[in-house]
Amino acid sequence: MIDATAPGRVGDVRRRNLSLVLDSIARTGDAKPSRAQLAAGTGLTKAAVSSLVADLVESGLVSEVGLYRDGERGRPGQGLELSSRRGVIGMEINVDYLAVGVVDLAGNLRFHSSVESPNRGLEPATVMERLGALAAEAKAAAATEGIAILGGGLAVPGLVDEQRSVVLSAPNLHWENEPLNPGALLEGAPLGVRLSNEANSAALGELWYGGGPADFLYVSGEVGVGGGVIIASELYTGPGGSAGELGHIVVNPDGPSCSCGGAGCLETFAGQEAIFEAAGIPPGALEERAELLLAALRRRDPQATKAVDDAGRYLGVALASSARLMDIEAVVLGGHFATLGEWLRPALLGSLERHAPGLLDPRNLTLSGLEHSGTLLGAAGQVIRSVIESPFEFLLAAKLA
CATH class of the missing domain: 1.10.10.10 (Winged helix-like DNA-binding domain superfamily/Winged helix DNA-binding domain)
Incomplete structure (x- = not known):
């Protein structure tokens, strides 16, 4: 040794x-x-x-x-x-669900579980307790397959201070400056649990496991809208860690109020909840609402079609501004944008052509094939990459040296 x-x-x-x-x-x-x-x-x-x-x-x-x-x-x-016998648990807290997944060192998702959970406004301790129960299931599933867990990655929909394990701002959860104890989710894991932003993790998941190009903007579609910027195969977060906040680009100055405190943000037109409401989908369980929306789109319901067209049009406005500012050549759509891609794409491309003609080749606007596992893969992948980049330190941390 x-x-x-x-x-x-x-x-x-x-x-x-x-x-x-x-x-x-x-x-x-x-x-x-x-x-x-x-x-x-x-x-x-x-x-x-x-x-x-x-x-x-x-x-x-x-x-x-x-x-x-x-x-x-x-x-x-x-x-x-x-090794397929060593793994990391990816975990995600979102506004309306919790998810966990066991990812082995080669990037294979060996176990995946998600549950609907209305987390908006709940105390972080309550949410973490619920997530802890899911993490325990994932750890047990890993043990059944003979996978030793090295650590974990936790993604949340907000700006985070990874070093202090603090959620600085997660407007859709109503969390501000909330300290977490992610290590408690996986007691005894030699590498602990790393905290990250949900959209950034999804972007990294696309880069490492989804075949993403070396330079692209990842657009995350959930209740909120997020973005992750990849430049030269590296995540760019900016000096304050908030680069890629696509959901809070103003696309209509006279638009409705946003959870961030502003008005007219992309999220208020293209976020999941905004599309459901505009399409006339009644309140209910997330999966049921998503199926109702897809069914309405398949039968060409005018209200649902207009809601998705509007979301695509406003997304095009935001991407046009982003492409001009950052010289972006490729965009990957994830989350509900990928699910709605068939119906969203025409209005989105039309908007891009109107506001930024010729700037973004339609062939470089792609849909993520990772569906809703990208965030888990990216959250876990950050820990896996840290092992690959510093295996000596891992051996010492794991007391294997």
């Missing part, structure tokens, strides 16, 4: 090389490289790679699979992959 007391220079080199090898295995995906292939790809010696891989296999981060020959000569090599 790794010697944590090794001289600084030697220890630093080993830290970097561990990350280099683990990242190389992660990037190959289904290719399952051998030790010899890793040595060739990283420039490290075969002996160095063998030693590093031995540590990673012993820690449980990497698994050996199969036997094959790299060429006509030599002993058969074993393929290597990120």
